[in-house]
Amino acid sequence: MERTESNLNSCLPRIRSSFNDLTKTEQKTATYILENPSEVIHMTITELAEAAKNAEATVFRLCKKLGFSGYQELKIALAGDLYTPLESVYKEVSPSDSIKSMMNKIFFGINEGLQDTLKIVDEEAIEKAIQAITATRRIDVYASGGSAIIASDIEHRFMRFGISVRAYSDPHLQIASATLLQPGDLVIAVSHTGANRDVLDAVTMAKSNHVTTIAITSYIRSPLSQIADIALHGMGREINYRSEAMASRLVHLAIVDVLYIGSLLRQQDKIIENMNKVRKSIAKRKI
Amino acid sequence: MERTESNLNSCLPRIRSSFNDLTKTEQKTATYILENPSEVIHMTITELAEAAKNAEATVFRLCKKLGFSGYQELKIALAGDLYTPLESVYKEVSPSDSIKSMMNKIFFGINEGLQDTLKIVDEEAIEKAIQAITATRRIDVYASGGSAIIASDIEHRFMRFGISVRAYSDPHLQIASATLLQPGDLVIAVSHTGANRDVLDAVTMAKSNHVTTIAITSYIRSPLSQIADIALHGMGREINYRSEAMASRLVHLAIVDVLYIGSLLRQQDKIIENMNKVRKSIAKRKI
DNA sequence: TATATAAATGAAAATATTTTTCAATAATTA
DNA sequence: TAATTATTGAAAAATATTTTCATTTATATA
Incomplete structure (x- = not known):
């Protein structure tokens, strides 16, 4: 892209x-x-x-x-x-840190990731993604490993719109679902590196079925970003303690929030009705 | 020049x-x-x-x-x-906002949630939670709805420690697992409201089996926080657009990061401790 | 008011910087 | 290994900048 x-x-x-x-x-x-x-x-x-x-x-x-x-x-x-104040202090977490200090560093790192994302965000791509979401009747989400929870979040969130949303973390199911997609459907692929082969294969398959594809990755020039129709990037600078793509998943979730709220604002009437239904049912389960 | x-x-x-x-x-x-x-x-x-x-x-x-x-x-x-720093005035997202402005508000809201959490955090509780995690061999995680992804994240993350971690979002499985737990095991229950009946039931069952329980909620005085042995709170001030616990789940994930990194650092301590023990034993033999 | 003087201005020349081109080299693939 | 592609730097070309200087405009004085 x-x-x-x-x-x-x-x-x-x-x-x-x-x-x-x-x-x-x-x-x-x-x-x-x-x-x-x-x-x-x-x-x-x-x-x-x-x-x-x-x-x-x-x-x-x-x-x-x-x-x-x-x-x-x-x-x-x-x-x-x-002149960004955030550029300055970034430190590694060390075993001698107090709980407070550790939390400070972790939270600060997350916020930095958010700030960086704001700076590099491609507004046009977000806009396109929101349009694609509000236009479709079916979304299939592909992710694996640490990004699978982002996929679940997308599933859980957009389900409330009344759209058919399904997250697949299993490579075989990903390919199977991609094979069956039709024009007008939508694929969202999430991968921190943007280089997961299975996800790439599924997205390629989806594209061959003329399905619009959205990528969420941390790397602008990753293979996934390249082949997807719409590429979104979360700049997740990582806390340097054996980082397992920590901050990035929070940033990706934040991007999901943006897509969610953006879509919500675009098609309020239709969706709010559905959401109220869902909320009422859930409320019954609470004390 | x-x-x-x-x-x-x-x-x-x-x-x-x-x-x-x-x-x-x-x-x-x-x-x-x-x-x-x-x-x-x-x-x-x-x-x-x-x-x-x-x-x-x-x-x-x-x-x-x-x-x-x-x-x-x-x-x-x-x-x-x-250079204009991140919008400092927190406002509600409105349909007339530009993409940039919307993202600003959402990201700012998330950061506010993180900052607020830092302010109210109970360091002692975090400390206890980390100790409980590093001491246990088995963690069962209960959550439902939007919090289920937090549970998956805990599963995915702590699995790397070599502990047995399993997330349950199904109420029946939650109760079933809680019934079978034994002293020394650990339960982490996640709920935004802290008032989900199923999760409460499972935690109560776990406690009756003398299992340590950790709660992650957004409300200090929620029923779940009351009954859990260790209560952690993420102050997730919400973006006010029909928010469905948006920021809070990011804050909860951030808390998971803190527990994860904290445990990681403690285990390192434990390893050093063990090494010292070994060295001391060897020293004794030299007498 | 006319004249001398100083200040302000823009055209064009002189420099300096930047892009572009292209051939050589390195890396990759068949 | 040969063929192909990607990377690289030197040098040329194109642009941008600073400087110079003649001209204009303003100001002060007799």
């Missing part, structure tokens, strides 16, 4: 999110920028190239790859980043 | 304070910048000169006069001025 040029408002999160897709020399430059952002905003492309020990052309290609129109745009975005 | 010592974070204020000292044409340019800052950061000096209807040299002189080393420095400073 291609990116729009309209929302280029942040540089560092973008670099982090795309880092693995960069070439070796590009990574050298990217690292230099990540480590010396406040120097870079005063440097010419020639100076940066020299500092990062490669050619101007490489720096320029990096700019393009990150979605900027050129070096100037990157610098402008970087300057904006530098 | 020459370095500047100029303070970056002050282009617009600097223009305002120097405005009266500027010449007529300089003021024309200054006015244009004041009125279109977000355009200017993407313009070349030639474009700005044309837009403000005067020569490049004038624009350049303005830059110098304002204390910048050149046009680039002015733009960088301007980009810094322009």
Whole structure:
């Protein structure tokens, strides 16, 4: 999926999110920028190239790859980043931390992930996703491993709309469901890495059936983002303690919230009726 | 290129304070910048000169006069001025909101929930919960509805510890599992309201089997919090659009992260402790 | 008011920076 | 291994910037 040029408002999160897709020399430059952002905003492309020990052309290609129109745009975005208070303090959790301190760091990391997501969000893609959701009668959700709970959440949430929503974490069921989909149906695929083979296969199958596909991943240039019709990214900077894609799943859930509320607002009348029904039934089970 | 010592974070204020000292044409340019800052950061000096209807040299002189080393420095400073931090006023999401604005509000609401949780957190309870988790060999997790995904997440996460963890969202299975639990086992019950009858029944049954119980809810005085041995609360202030416990489930997941990382760190302690024991035993043998 | 002086301005030249192109090299695939 | 593709940097081309300088405009003074 291609990116729009309209929302280029942040540089560092973008670099982090795309880092693995960069070439070796590009990574050298990217690292230099990540480590010396406040120097870079005063440097010419020639100076940066020299500092990062490669050619101007490489720096320029990096700019393009990150979605900027050129070096100037990157610098402008970087300057904006530098006044983010969040950029500053990020620490690793250590065994000697108090409970309070540990919680502080974990919660702060989550919030950072949310903030970064806000910066790199492709509003147009969110808009398209919401439109796709409000237009469909059936949603199949594919995910596995840690992302399976995101899929369950999507199932649980959108079910209230009265749409048929089903989450599949089993690869065979994913393919089976994808095979049976028809134009007008919708697939949402969730994967932290965006490189899960089973999910990719299922999405490919769905696409061959002319089904609209939405991807939710943490990496902009992941294979899943590439093949999906609509790609959404949560920038989940991770707490560095044996992180198991921790913050990212919270960020992905937050994106689900956005899709949910967005869809709700788009088709209030139809849905609110259903939701009230559901809420009343549930209330009976409560003391 | 020459370095500047100029303070970056002050282009617009600097223009305002120097405005009266500027010449007529300089003021024309200054006015244009004041009125279109977000355009200017993407313009070349030639474009700005044309837009403000005067020569490049004038624009350049303005830059110098304002204390910048050149046009680039002015733009960088301007980009810094322009950075708008996350909306601090929390409002309800409305259908007329843009995608960006909606996301801002939702993400901000989540962060507020996290911050509030930090404020009211019972560190002692967290500590006890972590101890209970690291001490047990079996965890059964009860939840239903929207909280079921929290339960799945707990299952998925703590499984990696090598403990037997099983999440039950089905009321019958919850009761069945609670009936079979034995002292030393652990129950974690998750419920947003803390008033789900089935979960309450299962927890009561578990307690009658002398099993330690941990509750994760959003309400301190909920029935579930009252009967559980250890009660954890996520303050999930909700986004006010027909919220179905939205932010709260993210906050609850964040609490799970805290328990997970906390347990991980404690186990590390335990390993070091064991190593010390071994070393001491060896020392004794040397007497 | 006319004139001298200083300040302001823009056109164009001189620099500097940026993009683009392209050939060489490295990596990958068949 | 050969063929193909991707990566890279040097250099050219295109743009952008700063500087210079002649001209214009304003200001002060006789």
